[in-house]
Amino acid sequence: MFEAVAQFIDDNVNHSIEALKKLVRIPTVAAKGEGLNETAELVEKMLQDAGLQTKIHQTTGAPVVTGWLNVSAKRTLLFYDHYDVQPAEPLELWDSPPFEPEIREGRLWGRGVADNKGDATSRIWAIKAFKETSTKLPVNIKFVIEGEEEIGSLHLPEYTEKNTDFITADGGIWEFGGAGVDGVQEAWLGLKGIFFVELEVERLSRNVHSSLACTLPSAAYRLVWALNTFRDENSRILIDGFYDNMQPLTQAELEAIEKVDLHEEEFKDIYQIDEYLNGLSGMELKKAYYGNPTCNICGITSGYQGKGSMTVLPSKASVKIDFRLVEGMHPDDIHKKLRKHLDDHGFTDVRVTYFEGYPAAKTPIDHPFVKVVEAANRRVFGDLIIHPTSPGSGPLYLFNKHVPMVSVGCSDHLGKAHSPNESISVENYRKAMHRIVAIIDEMSRW
């Protein structure tokens, strides 16, 4: 099937790697607002070279690049990718400069190769292979490539809300994925939601001499007491109504995760722990990993934390908290419940600032498109481990109502996304292009 297309991919791996290197050379760091327009234009050019029609959609943030090829087929396949990357710092930890990509030991090194410029390029080149070999595509193709994924996709709703027709498709491939520690490919069907807040307490007009702690109130203790009402010693979240709308894992999901190996013992070693939270193991650990929301302290600040001692009674205390949300929970609802919980417990003086939030989303594990991806993966890589959701978050909820998404990609456990020495295996990259062709083939027969 599609021999000429497959041959083109193998004969042109180096050319597509050159195209990827060109993309990686632009330091598209969304957090610094660098190179966004320049990269959007290059991505548009790559889509055009692959035979797609294109448009750049301006938002109040980074532009969204779309590409499409309508061949009047029954099925439509959509790709979601992003052209922005994480900052490369600390630069001194890189073995080669992050924005001067190079190949060593069968891997391509550079910021963004694993997350997500490599995936974006491999997908564009898989489509280009059809054009270059004059092979008719058996499915319609759409690309949505945004530029703010690494900073919470802040302005993506401006595009998705106005373009629901465009983001409607029979199946979609989400941005990330790859091989796990044992080399087996993994697919992710969902992402948890997030609700990120800062809590602040102010009890005095200024920091004062700590001897006065015998007569003056402590902001730091106020905050600690408030935090102490959020979770019990078994890590159960005590905010009234927190778990009310939460949807449990389905029977099909429970059956699927029974087969997944979370490499419990290996990660105990990596994290240097004797046991997981509440002594979780086996199926109970998996249920928590895929199905539990969190209430996590990201950082606490108050008073003096410098060298040596300084006797001070701090006037203020603050904490940043992220809640990971599962299906059924909404950040606006949790926001209200958090406020009410604080008030009901006498903490009306604790200010809450809402930074970001969006709900979880998942593709049902028994959706036929999941079978399409599984069959295609089998033809190229072999086994596929299916995770009902990632414990991480992403803007999947913007697409999920319009297209079932599965996340598979060209990365692996050595990829070091978001860290120094990010890399991909060139062989995985080549095979990921073949898997796209196989997905297209399987999809045309669905």
Ligand SMILES: [Zn+2]
């Ligand atoms: Zn990322």
